[in-house]
Amino acid sequence: MKSADQTRKTILAVDDDPHILEVLEVRLVSAGYDVVTAGDGAEALQVLASRPVRLVISDIRMPGMDGMRLLEEMERRGLRLPIIFLTAHGSISGAVEAIKHGAVDYLTKPFDGQELLTRVAEVFAKAAGAPPPAAPDIAESGLVGKSPAMRDLAAMIDRVAARDVNVLILGESGTGKELVANLIHRRSPRKNGPLVTVDCGSTPAGLLESELFGHVKGAFTHAVKDKKGLIEQANQGTLFLDEIGNITIEMQVRLLRFLENHKIRRIGDVREIQVDCRVLAATNADIFEQVAEGVFREDLLYRLKVVTINVPPLRERREDIPVLAEHFIRQFCAGQGIPPVVVPPETMAYLMAYPWPGNVRQLRNALEAGVVLGAEGVLAQEDLQLPLAGKGPDRSATGEDDSLSLDASEKAAIVRALEQSNWVQKAAAPLLGVSRRALNYKIQKYGIELPKRRAKK
Template identity: 40%
Template sequence: MSAFPACLVVDDETDIRELLVLTLERMDIRADSASSLSEAMHLLKKGQYGLCLTDMRLPDGSGLDLVNRIAQDYPGLPVAVITAYGSAENAVSALKAGAFDYLTKPISLKQLRPLVQSALKLSAADKANASEDTGALKLIGNSPAIQHVRSMIEKLSRSQAPVYISGESGSGKELAARLIHQHSSRRDGPFIAVNCGAIPENLMESEFFGHKKGAFTGAIQDKEGMFHAAKGGTLFLDEVADLPLAMQVKLLRAIQEKKVRMVGGTQEESVDVRIISATHKNLSVLMERGEFRQDLYYRLNVIELKLPALRDMPEDIPMLVDALLAKQCREQNRPIPTLSPEASHMLARHSFPGNVRELENVLERALALCDGNTITVDDLLLDQDASAHAPSARSAPEDEGLPLPDYLEHIEKTAILNALEKTQHNKTAAAKLLGVSFRTFRYRLSKLGLSKDTD
């Protein structure tokens, strides 16, 4: 066996096979080639490979057939598929089937090289993850729900496929995205997190793709965008549902073509970036309303990772409490207080609509209020009625026969007032608990006529 890593190239077009083999050999990668599915399976039985590159169309099958055969007989071997230009559906199908990544024809060597390097890093990343602690980030808990999420993260770390993380506000979507990045072959590259709802619409294209000097008033020099900043790593698009439709079109093209054009620029350039997106909103509902593009949804949601709500894994609350208290006390350089049995019981029974983020806020507040040795029920400042999993006293309207607009307004008022109660009328904290911006929270207060009552 050669000391060089090996790659299997599968394509029925001789010129493409020769181009790929030549490019790989110049990268010090030994390459074998096959012109059919059967020939590829024969070579796989004879040798060991770090990557397989296959065309989608083969004379005796398809690239998807090869992806499935390799997943069954050679688990762990990354497969990248080559699709015809504009065949987005084929690329998505291959990624869903377990392909590592894809390339489009005509093949760009600028895209091929980083793909190959990332694939060959997978085994090295596996060894590193198995032999060392890859950082302080970890999912805490032993519930079946958390164990399933851990298993999914491990699988997603071995792919370049776009991932869509769904879950309620405060459920840990960014943590999951960071863990996928941290355990992947991109772990040495940057992780760039972007809150799509925090960027002004008129600056969005420039922030994402960069701009050239003179592209608009104030553009005094070239500036790279977040796609450039995430080169070789992962771009995490949080609250992707907040993207305006015009920007959704541009993002779709960047993801499909793996290229971006700076504002004011004339040429597209290749970008090697993995996309992970998340939102607490229901994208299916937004698509039905015409507020989110269906084609972008299917490109982002190649694989979905659903994060459970904290109320669905109450058995993990004690472990989370211990870990969060230890972290906060370490940051404040103070001893860790104990929880009274009553306080522990209340935390275990609380529904936590704000999920882990709410639990963290509750404990941070309790640390500030406690005597330094013991956290009591009074230090938690939790609504006694809302501590159980049953709805709070304000959670249902008195009159079930209210018209729909009045009923929805009542529900919204209830949620806002409950959040204000839990945060001792701290509007900033209440907005955070509800998963909305402070500006949106103030607007809702005014619209519902609650401003005077809460000042």
């Protein structure tokens, strides 16, 4: 008769390959676990119906009922057991998708025996209520905040960083996508290799190919010597393609070919060079809409997005604004040799109410200006130079109509900009970041009365 401890550590191994089942059984039994096996999902369900099991280790691709269907059927029957998936390297995207639907982890074949035992031990430790591994140090990594959204982001980064898969980072401009890419690299097994960043948005299309793939001497005019491309420079490290949505269709084809075989050919060369690097990509564009419009290749998108990380805008994590403000102000004061600056409650309320269309980058710039312009160590609203900000509080949390709140804020911002520019529209428009024509339209829309200007004598 088995002890209670043995029952708590019973593992079901599911795979259509008898050799894999044998390896799993030997490894797990030698570590003290009780193991039962099944050749496919249907057989696994029969085992689960007949005896208590505490962990399932299953292949994803199997004839008959595969791993994903097994997971779905377990969920339907109320069998909420942890499941670790085994997958071939080329099917990692399927394992990542399985994790989104409830799997706890995955291993790529051929798996390392010690890594298998480590993952299994982590699952049982968590089930027993053992302290979880330490969470990533958000502040030290540069991800500053305390909101649930930021904690979820930090946990996602920590989990993805350990797996050598391509990642697509989505988010509005200024949210910190490059920071996320840096953190993934620093926490990855490639952390001792280079992190090479390519700004696809600012590099002219005609130069991007040479920048990425390099060229040989004489390949074109002014190619006076061989040049190693940025992809090649990222060998054994990480390649970060920022603003990937801006590359041309022709460049997309070349990049897709590289992602498929990890080989490049310099411009003007006939030799192919093998490159081993992880690819991270980011964009603030709606890349799925670009695919629908035919301006971005769908096959390239799915090569890039084995895992997708969405970086939340600042307006969706307003509780982080005081933490970010304190962090940036302390940083600026130290860098500029300025005594500590105090943020009074009314200024903090102003920061909390502001819509922050430019996200964390805009907050950082505003606070830097405020630290420089602030008088007597106190940060006032006008020191922030935010003409777009409304004077009233953000009413979205109180249930009031968002459109009315936004309209009121925009009207107040326009009036403030006009006051600052002595009611000269030509001068106010740049403060608001709009054209003079757009400003005139808004003035008429909100019925803003302009003071009559005195005629020149």
